[in-house]
Amino acid sequence: MYVIFIIGTAGSGKSTLAGAFSDWLRSQEQSTLLVNLDPAALTLPYEPDIDIREMVDYERIMMTKKLGPNAALIATLREVARHIEELSEEVNSHNVDFIIVDTPGQLELFAYRKEGRLFTKYLGQDRKVMLFLLDPMFCAVARNFVASMFLASSVYLTFQLPMIQILNKIDAVPKKYINRIERWSESIDSLLIDIENRSSKVLMHLSREVAQAVYDIVSSIPIIPVSSITMEGFPELHAMLTRVVGEGEIELR
Ligand SMILES: Nc1nc2c(ncn2[C@@H]2O[C@H](COP(=O)(O)OP(=O)(O)OP(=O)(O)O)[C@@H](O)[C@H]2O)c(=O)[nH]1
Ligand SMILES: [Mg+2]
Structure with missing residues (x-):
């Protein structure tokens, strides 16, 4: 179960x-x-x-x-x-x-x-697992993605349960936003470059500091893009559940 x-x-x-x-x-x-x-x-x-x-x-x-x-x-x-x-x-x-x-x-x-x-x-x-929902509209801006990482890591530390980040409502945003967020979650360098290009000096400094502090924690938490309208991503979410909880796989009957 x-x-x-x-x-x-x-x-x-x-x-x-x-x-x-x-x-x-x-x-x-x-x-x-x-x-x-x-x-x-x-x-x-x-x-x-x-x-x-x-x-x-x-x-x-x-x-x-x-x-x-x-x-x-x-x-x-x-x-x-x-x-x-x-x-x-x-x-x-x-x-x-x-x-x-x-x-x-x-x-x-x-x-x-x-x-x-x-x-x-x-x-x-x-086999408990937490799904942490991300709003792709909000997260598509680099410093917002950092703020969201900070929140995800804080929730992760609070509950200490296996976690999956859900990039939700993907039917409602351009595909390039999803690609961008996935790129940031795979490479801190690409995130840091985009923070530098798009923020004021103070925000850039703060965002870099926060990103560097929490990146290792958050990048260990998988991100799955899904839509509850089209059900896109649900098979991947199901497969990821069995991976993060790790105790045997549930076969789809
Ligand atoms: N396009 C789109 N809209 C969605 C999706 N999931 C939820 N929504 C819409 O987002 C709005 C909020 O959805 P809820 O499921 O009520 O969100 P919630 O997090 O439970 O809201 P609270 O419990 O009030 O915090 C509704 O208008 C939903 O129809 C999705 O995958 N795609
Ligand atoms: Mg609700």
């Missing part, structure tokens, strides 16, 4: 990927369990099998505790974390090939609070 946690900045396409990749896996005769950990989602582009919105009421917590949207999200996740063992029993009672976990919109509320680590610890038993 594989347990896939999908994480990324707000609107990066986590929920859409969760639903579309599950559909693709099912079309390959793999069984999946879709878990929604976003208490604030009004609608989802898939039908969750397990949904924390059934355990907690985000809007009620926001109203009764008089909290803003993010503080209410924190309080809601804390409430769910109190019942983590029940949730874990429910999730782990399913015998499926893939558990796919969709996480809340605000990455930092999941990545930088202990509740996020509790979920990754208790949900599923083995």
Whole structure:
């Protein structure tokens, strides 16, 4: 069994990927369990099998505790974390090939609070992997790519789980952006040259320093370009899952 946690900045396409990749896996005769950990989602582009919105009421917590949207999200996740063992029993009672976990919109509320680590610890038993979503429109600018590398490495250090970077929504951007990002991720020299050519002096200096600090960490994390609309890249993502987790391969039936 594989347990896939999908994480990324707000609107990066986590929920859409969760639903579309599950559909693709099912079309390959793999069984999946879709878990929604976003208490604030009004609608989802898939039908969750397990949904924390059934355990907690985000809007009620926001109203009764008089909290803003993010503080209410924190309080809601804390409430769910109190019942983590029940949730874990429910999730782990399913015998499926893939558990796919969709996480809340605000990455930092999941990545930088202990509740996020509790979920990754208790949900599923083995072969856990994190998909970190990159926005190719944002990352196609060299210094933004560096900022994104910094975020990816920080999430990687926080969770210490095998990770795959997903260059998402590739149907919506020119192919040359994807090629450029792949070139940067294969060669720090090409990234440094593009940083020099395109930034002001201060930004250039800062971007170089950050790139050099995190490049080795991030370049060890594979990048797979995908689209949840066309399902391009899903076979490669599936193959990469078996590679990064490394304990035996799941054959497509
Ligand atoms: N063109 C294109 N659009 C996509 C793709 N994946 C997601 N989107 C769109 O991106 C927007 C955000 O998608 P969501 O899946 O809701 O993103 P999210 O990360 O779950 O959003 P939050 O949970 O609110 O942070 C929606 O309008 C999706 O239709 C994709 O592969 N291609
Ligand atoms: Mg979502």
